Amino acid sequence: MQGRSSNIQVKMTGEQQDVLNSWLRKSTTPAGLAKRARAILMAIAF
Structure with missing residues (x-):
């Protein structure tokens, strides 16, 4: 796969x-919030 x-x-x-x-x-910015923001921004990049 x-x-x-x-x-x-x-x-x-x-x-x-x-x-x-x-x-x-x-x-x-709290680390957890920054991590989620980064993940969302990466998701829209594709």
Whole structure:
């Protein structure tokens, strides 16, 4: 098996993406929240 394919699509506005990116840049963002934000942003990159 080469990998899994999925029909799941993540859609968000540019403003929502900006918020997630700002959380990643802040040094005061809790690690768990930053990790989830990063995962969401990676999901929309594909």
